[in-house]
Amino acid sequence: MAHATPTLEENMMDPPRGYEEGAGVYNEKLGMWVFLGSEIMFFTALIGSYIILRVAHPEAWKPPGEVLNVPLTAINTFLLICSSVTMVKAFAAIQDGNLAGLKRWLIATVIIGAGFVGVQVFEYIHLVNDGFVPSEGLYGSTFYTMTGFHGFHVTVGVICLMYVTWRAFQGKYSAADHRGVEVVGLYWHFVDLVWIILFTIVYLI
Amino acid sequence: MNWLLPPGASTFATEIDWLYYVILWVTGIAFVVTEVALVWFLIRYRARPGVRATHYHGNVKAEVIWTSVTAAAVLVLGLMSAGGWDRIKGRNSVPGDAIPIIVHAKQFEWQITYPGPDLQLGTADDFTVRNQLHVPVDRAVNATLTAEDAIHSFFVPAWRIKQDAVPGMRIQVWFQPTQTGQFEIACAELCGLGHYRMKGAVTVHSQEEFDRWNVNRGQLALGQ
Amino acid sequence: MPTIKSSVAGHASATGEAHTHEMSFLRKYIFSTDHKIIGIQFLIMSLVFLLAGGVLAMVIRWQLGFPGQAMPGGGVLPDTMAPDGIVLPEFYNALVTMHGTFMVFFAIMPLLVGVFGNYLIPLKIGAPDMAFPRINMASFWIAVPAGIMMIAGFVVEGGHAAAGWTSYAPLSERADLSGVSMGQILWCISLIILGLSSILGSFNYITTVINLRAPGMHWFRLPLSIWALFVTAILVLLAMPILSGAIIMLLFDQTIGTHFFGPAQGGQPLLWQHLFWFFGHPEVYILILPAMGFASDIIANGSRKPVFGYASMVFAILAIAVLGWGVWGHHMFMSGMNPTLGTSFMISTMLIAVPSAIKVFNWLGTIWLGSVRFHTPMLHAVAFVSMFIIGGLSGIFMASTPVDIYIHDTYFIVAHLHYVLFGGSLFAIFAAITYWYPKMFGRMMNPFWAKAHFVLTFVAYNFVFFPMHQLGLQGHMRRIFDPNEYEFLQHLQGLNTFISISAFVLFAAQFIFAINFIASWFVGEKAPDNPWDDNGLEWTVPSPPPHGNFATIPRVYRGPYEYSSPLVQEDFLPQNRELPPQPAGSAAHT
């Protein structure tokens, strides 16, 4: 069981050397997955409350499309899926050591992600102008809390992505070490995944 | 001072107190056995010069035994409790001939609506009294608990009955007093500034006395 | 044997570059990324909150012991709290609320998880630091504003939150019902921030334990304290966000007029209770599992004997953690919940008694055939076991739904929870502080005063909390400002006064500990590396350990409880000591 002293040339994408076998992935990736477990529980509280309240008072909700703008949100959903694929393309690029590709795809992801937030703000403004506010019964309460906190997560994701992009422009990532890209990517895809669920249960059901 | 449970005055008191004493015995024995063993081991196996502790990692057989004994004991207690719970709070536990009343809790009083002489709620002879619960002895009463503002909890210690009153919900609680006399209603759920003085008086009448009171008040209500 | 420089071995730990050069005072002691410094920072902060929570308890006990009388020194309080030193009911409600909040969230939980999670995990598993030292530092510095905000609630208009530490809606969400608005909002925001701090801490612990165990430290060689802290971190990670989510909804109900918990437009008060206790019951185990872990370590050391049934101890921890997610409804038997649901929660609650009982029997088995050294940590650990027995057994009364009808929300519950939280967690915390103090500060605590503190605390504690069972059995409700309002409680005044006087003694005894703690820091006897002859890796390094902990990552050869092993002369055998190869079959247990 001889271990070489790790050097900078080592592949940083491997689990830490010299320790007992752990999760089989490097710390940051494991940490992000553990953190996502916590995020799952946070959205469980919000989405779970929504389901419970809706089971208790089905009459407080309107049929899909009546209050909420489904076509607009469908476009927004599509945007978020686009940003997921650009993110994963960025990851694939740096896996192959393609720094230029990484920068390109990251910028695309940041722009599309910011676009999602923009559309959501636009949607909120219109809904509020139409009198659909958080204090409008259970429908408004759950809608704004769930989509609002999702939007907050997207915003945080965009900020993190901007940081990663900045680091990419400084050339900090390589085929041997692109932990930052992968970890932020995991978070970003998770946010996309939550939106997939939210879009269905909030807008379509 | 009474060192165990105070005297009970409803049918539930018998059942709950019995279960309480059963658990007291079971846990009491467990308590004495474990604490005596603990103290005895500490004294018996205190460090003494030249005596080395036994290098010993455990005994699976002993663990299996005490695990199964504990599991059996708590499961039996659980099953015993399940029956009592069902008789007291179960969905179908309310006797059919129970007198219906409404207990409406608000900061910081109990408003009790009686059915009047016809023993039917929602009729003209219904009447409401603040902080006064009058019931006949040996007759089941079914109270519908409602709350106006915060959560309150309807608690009559002598009857061993307690039930939260939650705004937005109608919760059934029933009881059958077995002794006439005066008792107290307390609020058992923190409900704000006056929580500590949100009390009511319970009067358990004989059946005739209750009928007289009920008819009187019902006629007053009709007369208005 | 692998030799890896600790500075590079944990390439994921960002401390690497900080090892060699001198650091400024600010980087070394204030904004430190060293898990040991962060642990000590948490220790100081949570002991301050423990004291504050204790002060609140004393005011509560004054009011109950001597209702309506002017409190000595109470004149300093403003008229909105206690005019002329006489406690007002609105202040009383804030007192019970904040006593609970301080103790649960800002004292016991950080003491167990924040302090010892930070201090012990890397040292005991043989890692140079946490996996993410900077996030670890953030976790402490996020907790500080949360604490300040929680204290600030006392001075805002309308007073502090007064809806109980459980903050049952709708009382907590409507200022017109409780008379409190800003205090409750601060309570919410503070706990959301604290939740973030706890989550950051716990995902760090989990990653560290999974990925940074020294070679040879496989799962079944981990000390039980680390097992307990690891499982606790998982519970924190998964339970805290539920509380955060619930509190966010409560905050929105108060501030922007949503309708989650207010019944006016279909909100459900019971939803708050379900969410709160879905967090709250795992929280109960968060507050006891690490205590159990410390007790296991210290009792094995004090008995000079391996822990009885190590594997079943681990499985009991895991069983408690898993079952702990299915019992939350037992806090709500009287809430108007579906009675069928009540029955299932009762059965699951009864079952969770089993792993707790296994642990108690195993502690007894550990002492059996031992050679008991009565050092202060051992005294506290044994007190923990005996008090936990009482707290555990009294839990069976309230698990039984019919009996709970009577004792729910009475002082019986108060007695039970203090037997578990004070008799259990806090005695284990005292055990842990006195045990690891030499490692933390490099000096021994004065053993005489440490024992004096133990004896006084143990006696006074039982005088305070045991009679509370009796109060509860007489129907004495929790959280009532003046029991004399009720005729059926008036005969209990004498008992209440007795409890209060005992409580004052209990409180005063804690100053012995405080003075011993502070004074030993400066003038205590210098501590050797391994004052208790313990096997853990943390005792193989200097007291206090240097930055980076280990000169080389240690190699682990056996479990942590090889006391009185026949393989060596001494009665302890450190985990990293390499022994010459044994003839086959003689070293069965490792």
Added chain:
Amino acid sequence: MEKPKHAHPNYVGIFFFLGALTLLELGVAFLPWPKMVLILLLIFLAVWKAVLVALYYMHLRYEPNRLRLLAVAPLPLAVILVVAVTREFRW
């Protein structure tokens, strides 16, 4: 140590498939079918999409088993909470 390489999954193909599923959802949501059928169908489609994202974009498919286990561990808790509490309102 050489990292076990795998060819990049067909990310773009999955992207188009996700888009198609979204369109399908939009179509299903406004069908005049019984509400319960629609709900089950929509949830099925949403979970399908979510699983695709988790397996390929979050590359859980290529991770060690214990990491996959860790990732799905919180889900039973979510189910317990929702199933138990909805029983309050549907006795």
